[in-house]
Amino acid sequence: MRINLTKKDVINSIYMRLGFPKKICENLIEDFLSIILEEIITKKKVKISKFGTFTLRHKKSRIGRNPKTLEKKVITDRNVILFKPSKEFKNYINLND
Helix, strand or coil: CCCCCCHHHHHHHHHHHHCCCHHHHHHHHHHHHHHHHHHHHHHCEEEECCCEEEEEEEECCEEEECCCCCCEEEECCEEEEEEEECHHHHHHHHHCC
């Protein structure tokens, strides 16, 4: 079963741990995410120590196929964000299985 973590969940978690007002927690999360997005757009790469690296990569257009109908279609060129976790993050995840 898949459970999504929402911004509201993160805001409530920060509120419960730190005791800051919810509006301040919301502003904190919004600012954090906007800083990451701006850095990815301008510098194409964001590295967060002990967490991982976000990288912006350009994918060229290509021909794709609908597996059900076998209809061929052009997939337009686009930018995608890749995430590579750090060694510390991987080790932490593997210790807590």
